[in-house]
Amino acid sequence: xxxxxxxxxxxxxxxxxDKKNNRKKINKNNLERISKEITxxxxxxxxxxxxxxxxxxxxxxxxKKFNLSNGYKNKHQIQAVAELYCDLKELxxxxxxxxxxxGMDVIPFQQSxxxxxxxxxxxxxxxxxxxxxxxxxxxxxLHGDLMTDDKLGFSVLSGDKIVYYLARKLKARRVILGxxxxxxxxxxxxxxxxxxxMKIVNSKNINNLLIGKSIAMDVTGGMSGKVKELxxxxxxxxxxxxxxxxKSNILKKSLxxxxxxGTIIKK
Amino acid sequence: xxxxxxxxxxxxxxxxxDKKNNRKKINKNNLERISKEITxxxxxxxxxxxxxxxxxxxxxxxxKKFNLSNGYKNKHQIQAVAELYCDLKELxxxxxxxxxxxGMDVIPFQQSxxxxxxxxxxxxxxxxxxxxxxxxxxxxxLHGDLMTDDKLGFSVLSGDKIVYYLARKLKARRVILGxxxxxxxxxxxxxxxxxxxMKIVNSKNINNLLIGKSIAMDVTGGMSGKVKELxxxxxxxxxxxxxxxxKSNILKKSLxxxxxxGTIIKK
Numbered sequence: 180x181x182x183x184x185x186x187x188x189x190x191x192x193x194x195x196x197d198k199k200n201n202r203k204k205i206n207k208n209n210l211e212r213i214s215k216e217i218t219x220x221x222x223x224x225x226x227x228x229x230x231x232x233x234x235x236x237x238x239x240x241x242x243k244k245f246n247l248s249n250g251y252k253n254k255h256q257i258q259a260v261a262e263l264y265c266d267l268k269e270l271x272x273x274x275x276x277x278x279x280x281x282g283m284d285v286i287p288f289q290q291s292x293x294x295x296x297x298x299x300x301x302x303x304x305x306x307x308x309x310x311x312x313x314x315x316x317x318x319x320x321l322h323g324d325l326m327t328d329d330k331l332g333f334s335v336l337s338g339d340k341i342v343y344y345l346a347r348k349l350k351a352r353r354v355i356l357g358x359x360x361x362x363x364x365x366x367x368x369x370x371x372x373x374x375x376x377m378k379i380v381n382s383k384n385i386n387n388l389l390i391g392k393s394i395a396m397d398v399t400g401g402m403s404g405k406v407k408e409l410x411x412x413x414x415x416x417x418x419x420x421x422x423x424x425x426k427s428n429i430l431k432k433s434l435x436x437x438x439x440x441g442t443i444i445k446k
Numbered sequence: 447x448x449x450x451x452x453x454x455x456x457x458x459x460x461x462x463x464d465k466k467n468n469r470k471k472i473n474k475n476n477l478e479r480i481s482k483e484i485t486x487x488x489x490x491x492x493x494x495x496x497x498x499x500x501x502x503x504x505x506x507x508x509x510k511k512f513n514l515s516n517g518y519k520n521k522h523q524i525q526a527v528a529e530l531y532c533d534l535k536e537l538x539x540x541x542x543x544x545x546x547x548x549g550m551d552v553i554p555f556q557q558s559x560x561x562x563x564x565x566x567x568x569x570x571x572x573x574x575x576x577x578x579x580x581x582x583x584x585x586x587x588l589h590g591d592l593m594t595d596d597k598l599g600f601s602v603l604s605g606d607k608i609v610y611y612l613a614r615k616l617k618a619r620r621v622i623l624g625x626x627x628x629x630x631x632x633x634x635x636x637x638x639x640x641x642x643x644m645k646i647v648n649s650k651n652i653n654n655l656l657i658g659k660s661i662a663m664d665v666t667g668g669m670s671g672k673v674k675e676l677x678x679x680x681x682x683x684x685x686x687x688x689x690x691x692x693k694s695n696i697l698k699k700s701l702x703x704x705x706x707x708g709t710i711i712k713k
Contacts, residue, residue, distance in 0.1 A: 257583050261551040265542055268554050272535050284528040287535050289556035295575050305572070308562050311594030316524050327578030 185227045185313065185351045186434070188217070189342045191358040192233025192323065194425045195274065203237045203266055210277050213357075213430060218281035220434030226352070227313045229345060230278070230285065233338040234323040237270040238263060242335060247325060251332025260325060260333065264291075271322050278320070286312065288319035290341060296328040301336070301344055310349070321345075343408045346417050354417060355433055356405060357424030362442030363406055380444045382410055409444040419444045452494045452580065452618045453701065455484070456609045458625040459500025459590065461692045462541065470504045470533055477544050480624075480691060485548035487701030493619070494580050496612060497545070497552065500605040501590040504537040505530060509602060514592060518599025527592060527600065531558075538589050545587070553579065555586035557608060563595040568603070568611055577616070588612075610675045613684050621684060622700055623672060624691030629709030630673055647711045649677055676711040686711045 190213060197204040221228065242248060245259035271287055278285045294304040312319050323338040339356070346354045366374035377384070385406065402421075409419045422441035424430040429440050457480060464471040488495065509515060512526035538554055545552045561571040579586050590605040606623070613621045633641035644651070652673065669688075676686045689708035691697040696707050 251582065254583070257551050260582075261546060261553050261584065264553045265539070265546060268535065268539050268542070272532070272539060275532055275535070279528060279532060284524050286528050286531045287556065287559075289554065289559045292554075292556045292575060293560035295578060307596075308559060308594055311562060311596070315518065315527075315594065315599060316521070317528065327575055327582065329574075329578070332582060 183227070183350060183352060184225070185229065185349055186353045186355065187229045187231065187342055187346050187349075187351045188430075188434070189338055189354075189356045190230060190232040190274075190424065191356070192235030192238070192338065193359045194235075194357060195232055196235030196237055196270070198236045198239070201236065201240050203240075203270070205270065205273055209425060210274065212427065213424060214278040214281050214283075216428065216431035217278060217434065218283050220431050221283060221318075224435055228318045229309070229313070229349075229351075230274075230318060230320045231338045231341045231345075232271070232274050232320065232322045234267055234270060237266045238323060241266070242325075247333070248335045249331070250328060250334060263325060267322060267324060271320065274322075275320050278318075283318055284316060285318045285320050288312065288321050289324070290321050290336065291324040291326050294326055294336070296326045296331075296334045296336070298330045299328065299334045301326075301340070302329065306345075306348055309345070313349075339405055339408065343412060346412055346419075347415060351417055354409070354412060354419035355430075356409070356419060356421045357430055358421060359423060359425040360402075360421075361423045362421045363402060363444075377442050378439065380406060380410070380442055381413065381446060385410065406444065413444050413446045416446070450494070450617060450619060451492070452496065452616055453620045453622065454496045454498065454609055454613050454616075454618045455697075455701070456605055456621075456623045457497060457499040457541075457691065458623070459502030459505070459605065460626045461502075461624060462499055463502030463504055463537070465503045465506075468503065468507050470507075470537070472537065472540055476692060477541065479694065480697060481545040481548050481550075483695065483698035484545060484701065485550050487698050488550060488585075491702055495585045496576070496580070496588065496616075496618075497541075497585060498588045498605045498608045498612075499538070499541055499590070501534055501537060504533045505590055508533070509592075514600070515602045516598070517595060517601060530592060534589060534591060538587065541589075542587050545585075550585055551583060552585045552587050555579065555588050556591070557588050557603065558591040558593050561593055561603070563593045563598075563601045563603070565597045566595065566601045568593075568607070569596065573612075573615055576612070580616075606672055606675065610679060613679055613686075614682060618684055621676070621679060621686035622697075623676070623686060623688045624697055625688060626690060626692040627669075627688075628690045629688045630669060630711075644709050645706065647673060647677070647709055648680065648713060652677065673711065680711050680713045683713070 197206045241263045324336045326336045328334040363377045364374040368374040508530045591603045593603045595601040630644045631641040635641040
């Protein structure tokens with residue numbers, strides 16, 4: 180199915196922001212280093228790129244406090260949503276500025292203005308604009324967001340969900356999920372010292388995996404959710420990798436084509 | 447035709463930014479005062495509001511320097527466009543933060559992610575998302591922008607064009623164009639000291655007007671263009687006003703319903 184040279188890269192919110200203290204804060208060191216790695220890889224290898232970043236400390240606190248993940252419940256949420264949008268724009272602008280300062284033609288793409296959902300499912304948006312941007316040579320930068328929802332008022336659109344959606348619809352060649360852990364383990368590495376990193380995850384060995392509650396979850400879905408969705412992409416022929424981008428040079432190597440850096444999810 | 451309680455307000459780029467010195471700079475005094483006036487009027491009168499702001503010194507310099515108004519010509523423009531988007535987001539975020547600090551539920555709406563054009567004309571976008579936001583009680587804040595264009599690569603979308611488009615499609619009750627001049631004059635007030643402010647402009651007296659080159663033009667269309675488009679809205683039954691929002695309290699009075707503050711454009 181993949182027929183073009185599009186790579187979709189997720190930058191985990193826990194890597195580019197500092198989630199300690201429940202206050203919005205960018206992890207500048209990580210963001211600067213990641214920007215450098217992306218730019219260096221892009222200048223070596225020619226490919227189209229879409230970047231989707233998580234929101235980390237810029238979104239999860241408000242989303243949780245006002246229970247935004249279950250849609251419109253009361254008018255107090257409206258003010259919270261306005262606050263959230265503002266915070267997300269602030270983060271997105273900082274991410275874009277930092278990557279752009281390295282010379283990449285990154286541009287903001289605000290999917291919440293273009294997409295809506297029905298009962299939490301993205302309602303078949305027109306993707307012409309994002310295709311136009313890619314054709315012109317831009318790197319659109321999207322982020323976890325809140326969409327209006329025809330049934331629920333609004334719904335949370337996680338960065339991961341955007342990645343799966345776009346990878347499927349735009350027939351991405353590769354999907355790279357940059358997180359702050361090395362990949363998928365066969366047990367919870369925080370509890371079990373014998374936990375091993377799985378180099379490959381596929382539909383055959385998935386049942387043997389001890390995932391789920393074993394790895395830290397966030398409000399938009401943890402590792403088990405990621406693997407499940409990535410396996411669906413694998414079924415369509417889109418291979419993906421989960422790598423640790425909080426460590427130096429993993430992302431750069433991965434963007435340059437190296438494949439043994441984390442966990443590969445394939446058919 | 448107008449059947450709802452929607453007001454569309456344009457905040458002129460020359461009012462909210464400082465256009466001197468060709469460097470991006472916000473006119474903080476004006477922006478603070480305008481935010482206060484909007485919030486006070488909104489708390490007195492219940493209506494839905496869409497705010498569209500111009501880009502002033504945040505857009506015109508790059509747009510002119512790289513000849514962006516005529517579409518894609520060369521790859522140097524791509525970097526300029528990326529720079530422009532970044533500047534526009536910076537301005538938009540500042541506008542939103544300032545208005546929001548007064549307690550209004552303003553949110554960013556990035557029309558360039560949702561809309562595209564064909565040969566400079568907006569290609570019939572789905573307006574459900576913006577309708578959803580209004581229904582939830584938000585005040586979307588849009589701005590002059592650059593869209594991708596199916597024929598030209600990209601095209602400039604002026605704030606004014608957004609206003610006319612949305613007013614027509616969403617059947618606005620009122621349109622208020624906030625500028626830094628008192629309204630439409632019967633001669634160029636900078637040259638002719640006898641120039642009089644026209645209280646009303648309609649299709650009958652339009653031919654007697656000395657507009658066009660008489661009033662300072664900008665790259666996205668000057669006063670004559672504004673009047674022409676507003677007369678088209680008037681034909682649809684949508685009355686509009688051009689007022690001077692660089693002076694105190696004009697905007698507040700206008701939003702509260704007063705009608706003798708500038709030039710009314712009616713059928």
